[in-house]
Each structure stands twice: as C-alpha cells, then as structure tokens.
Amino acid sequence: MSVEAAYEACAEITRREARNFSYGIRLLPPVKRQAMCAIYALARRIDDIGDGNMPSEQKLLALxxxxxxxxxxxxxxAxxxxxxxxxxxxADAAARLPIALEAFDELIDGCRADVEGxxxxxFDELVHYCRCVAGSIGRLSLGVYNPAEPERARPLADALGVxxxxxxxxxDLREDRQTGRVYLPREDLDRFGCxxxxxxxxxxADPPERFAALVRFEAARAKDWYAEGLALLPLLDHRSAACTAAMAGIYRQLLNRISADPEVVRAQRLSLPASGKLRVALRAIVWGRT
Incomplete structure (x- = not known):
C-alpha cells in the first residue's frame, strides 16, 4: 500500500468518526493534518475494540x-x-515528526480497564485513567505540533487531555451506565448521595438536587484542568494553537451547558450542532492568528 493511500484511509476514518476533533484537525497544515489523522485512526481502532460487542476475553486478546x-x-x-x-x-508520520508512539500503550491500558469494568x-484514581486514555492523545498530538519547548508543553498537553x-x-453518564460503566469516583457518589x-x-434516577450537585462538582474540577491545560496554547505555532483551541472550545461549550443544566445529561447524550462547532473553529482561527 502506498503512503498516500494509507493517509487517505486515515483521513476518511477521521471524517467519518471524529465528529468533534475533525474541526480542529482541518486547521493544521497538510503534513501535520495527515499525522493527526493517523494518530486518530489508531486511537479509534483501539477505542472500538474496547467498546465493541466481542466477549471481554476476545477484546483483551485484540488489545x-x-x-x-x-x-x-x-x-x-515502516x-x-x-x-x-x-x-x-x-510509521511515515513518526519518521517525519517526533511522535512518541509509546503513548499508545497507555491508551491500550485505559481500554483494558474499561473492558475489565x-x-x-x-478522584486521583480517575485522573490516572484520564491520563491513560486522553492525556496520552495529548502527548501524541504534541509530537505533531512539535513545539520549541516540549518539556514545558508536555504536562500541559496531559492536563488538557484530562x-x-x-x-x-x-x-456520557447515562450511556456509560447503560453499558455497566461508572467512572465517577465512589467517594464523590457517596458524598452527594448518588x-x-x-x-x-x-x-x-438520582434525585435532581443531588444529581445536579454531583455534576456541578465534577464540572468545576474539569474547568480547573482546562485552566491548566489551555496554558499550552501560547507554546504552539498559530495553526497548532488554532487546532487545539477548536477541539478544546467545543468540549468546553459542552461542559458549560452541562454545568448550567445538569438535567440535560440525565436522559440523553449532549452534543453541539454543527453550526456551533463551526463558530468555535472560526474563533479558534482568529485566536491562532493573534
């Protein structure tokens, strides 16, 4: 298979599956965009194993x-x-850019944790899981961005992933619970009686007041992690910063909506309309040029 065909296959996976991340990935120059699509495609494959319908034993073997x-x-x-x-x-992307492919091992470890239930x-245990499944993607992405101060940028990329x-x-509280997964820490559930x-x-089914208090408590924690992680942006070139700002901006809008009205996640999976995502991406472009 040619490298060009391989990249196109990854781009197609990204177009089809990366409903939020694709808005940021499009803002990168061609070489970095191709590399990011390759990273996404393998991450998607790993996630699909963990979330698929195979028996747990087969999932672990596939991982x-x-x-x-x-x-x-x-x-x-190659x-x-x-x-x-x-x-x-x-392989081609890693030959061109300093992408730490070893970080995929952490993503695989996180998916193993999901399969094992x-x-x-x-909260510290949950943060470790978040670093595995998302902080790893932040560190992989940092290899694509290739900032001038990677040691300074690395913990910030990790924090943004968290x-x-x-x-x-x-x-995904409801959707995860329907598949038997509970991520919020037991100490927090007990604290709020949920x-x-x-x-x-x-x-x-938790009472509205307790449920709202729990969700807002966790949302406040997430906002603190955003405050730390977004300090990464000034360390990146303008197109890499715009890519990151677009991705983070979409998720921050989701978080703000959840924090303002926790009931929105009780019975559905919240998402932003395409028009809202586009507005975030356009603002990110402007930010990246300033």
Missing part, C-alpha cells in the same frame, strides 16, 4: 495483539506496518 503490532512498528518502522493502512501512515474509588476526558465522562442507577426508562 494485546494491537500492542504487539505497535511494538513492531516502533522497532522496525517494515513493521505490513499492509495495514493505519500503521503505514503512522474497573471502577474508581478516588479536562477533555472529564467532559466526556459527564456527557448511585447513578437507572430507572425503568433507562434514564439516571
């Missing part, structure tokens, strides 16, 4: 097989990609 192929890619470069378009594109007693994942968790149990309609 281990993916980790082994990734190790081959890191060791052998020779380790074989005919897999995602790995072909990723792991729950979290404390903020995005906390937003995801709040947005269980995240479902009623006969499949909606979250």
């Amino acid at each position: 281990s097989a993916t980790a082994e192929r990734l190790r081959n890619l890191i060791r052998d470069g 020779a380790g990609a074989q005919d897999d378009p995602v790995l072909v594109a990723l 792991r729950q979290y007693e404390s 903020a995005l994942q906390l937003t995801n968790i709040l947005r 269980s995240l149990e479902l009623d006969s309609m499949g909606n979250l």
